Amino acid sequence: MAIRASQGSPYSRILGVGGERGKRVVDNAEMCTIIDSSDEWIQQRTGIIERRWATDDQTPLSMATGAARKAIERSGIDASQVDAVLLSTVSHMRQFPSLAVQVADELGLDHPAAVDLSAACAGFCYGVAMADSLIRAGSAHHVLVIGLEILSRQTNFADRGTAFLFGDGAGAVVIGPSETPGVGPVVWGSRGEDADVIWTEYWDEALATGKKPVIHMAGNKVFKWAISEIAEKTAEALDAAGLTPAELDVFIPHQANNRITDAMLKRLDLPDSVVVSRDIKHMGNSSAASVPIAMESMLESGEAKSGDNALIIGFGAGLVFAGQVVVLP
Numbered sequence: 001m002a003i004r005a006s007q008g009s010p011y012s013r014i015l016g017v018g019g020e021r022g023k024r025v026v027d028n029a030e031m032c033t034i035i036d037s038s039d040e041w042i043q044q045r046t047g048i049i050e051r052r053w054a055t056d057d058q059t060p061l062s063m064a065t066g067a068a069r070k071a072i073e074r075s076g077i078d079a080s081q082v083d084a085v086l087l088s089t090v091s092h093m094r095q096f097p098s099l100a101v102q103v104a105d106e107l108g109l110d111h112p113a114a115v116d117l118s119a120a121c122a123g124f125c126y127g128v129a130m131a132d133s134l135i136r137a138g139s140a141h142h143v144l145v146i147g148l149e150i151l152s153r154q155t156n157f158a159d160r161g162t163a164f165l166f167g168d169g170a171g172a173v174v175i176g177p178s179e180t181p182g183v184g185p186v187v188w189g190s191r192g193e194d195a196d197v198i199w200t201e202y203w204d205e206a207l208a209t210g211k212k213p214v215i216h217m218a219g220n221k222v223f224k225w226a227i228s229e230i231a232e233k234t235a236e237a238l239d240a241a242g243l244t245p246a247e248l249d250v251f252i253p254h255q256a257n258n259r260i261t262d263a264m265l266k267r268l269d270l271p272d273s274v275v276v277s278r279d280i281k282h283m284g285n286s287s288a289a290s291v292p293i294a295m296e297s298m299l300e301s302g303e304a305k306s307g308d309n310a311l312i313i314g315f316g317a318g319l320v321f322a323g324q325v326v327v328l329p
């Protein structure tokens with residue numbers, strides 16, 4: 001006797017987006033009191049003018065919950081309809097329980113499936129792909145996807161090659177069923193052979209030595225990978241959605257470095273009509289939170305509008321990457 005299998009909605013789409021940024025603004029002048037650098041060097045190499053850091057009262061739980069609450073309110077569904085939570089973070093300082101279950105409880109959700117994802121700066125786009133698959137397979141109906149990072153608490157301030165890059169924030173979307181396609185095919189993958197390009201120490205080593213794990217990165221290797229393989233994968237994600245560059249409205253790459261974004265634009269050959277996120281200028285690199293935070297800000301400022309086709313891509317430690325086209329809520 002064959003067992004019954006679940007069947008879902010034909011398509012899914014993003015219903016609402018919300019974000020929360022670190023409350024403390026740290027400009028390059030202040031950064032240069034911590035590391036030996038200059039405003040000119042940082043801006044020229046990355047585009048960053050200032051970054052946002054979490055204040056003491058902003059915790060992983062409070063920031064993830066704040067962003068998620070906004071996303072649910074804007075999605076037009078009742079919180080009780082959320083039946084899965086996917087939370088991507090490298091900033092939850094506990095092996096278990098997951099932050100996702102705590103966020104679900106804090107929001108008063110009705111005991112949804114809840115799990116943390118570890119895919120660093122690609123985590124939000126991994127979550128979007130998984131949410132789309134869950135909904136189309138009938139395993140969930142409304143999925144809350146959250147990216148949350150407080151990287152300022154894991155930064156190596158003795159390393160002037162990385163310390164100026166990072167920002168803190170949370171971004172969230174609710175993805176639900178749709179009669180028309182709202183999430184394009186994902187292009188994703190990993191390069192475990194490059195695990196030593198961006199990494200932190202193991203916690204057991206850290207406990208033995210008394211030194212807190214911090215972020216280490218071979219910046220130049222990441223840069224070269226991003227402007228070659230990732231630029232190529234970004235073009236594949238656009239193509240997989242069946243769009244030409246002229247049919248795209250918005251481009252929201254992971255906010256890692258404006259020069260990486262410039263190189264991607266060159267490869268994609270996007271027309272001037274496509275609006276490109278440069279959120280990094282005032283935010284820094286907020287890893288899994290960078291794409292949804294930038295999405296919220298573009299919708300709020302009117303640069304992008306509901307119904308626009310947006311190409312999103314995340315890439316980072318692993319190495320891992322994921323990208324797709326989504327219709328903006």
Ligand SMILES: CC(C)(COP(=O)(O)OP(=O)(O)OC[C@H]1O[C@@H](n2cnc3c(N)ncnc32)[C@H](O)[C@@H]1OP(=O)(O)O)[C@@H](O)C(=O)NCCC(=O)NCCS
Nearest residue numbers: 036037038041045121160161219220222223256257315316
């Ligand atoms: C980090 C990054 C901005 C560094 O820029 P870069 O051009 O690769 O710089 P390099 O590390 O090659 O260093 C170049 C020079 O600048 C110096 N330098 C490094 N950090 C500096 C700083 N903060 N201020 C001034 N000079 C600095 C180096 O000492 C080096 O000097 P040298 O040539 O005399 O040895 C760049 O590699 C980058 O953005 N990479 C991608 C990072 C990323 O996106 N990571 C996240 C992915 S999720």
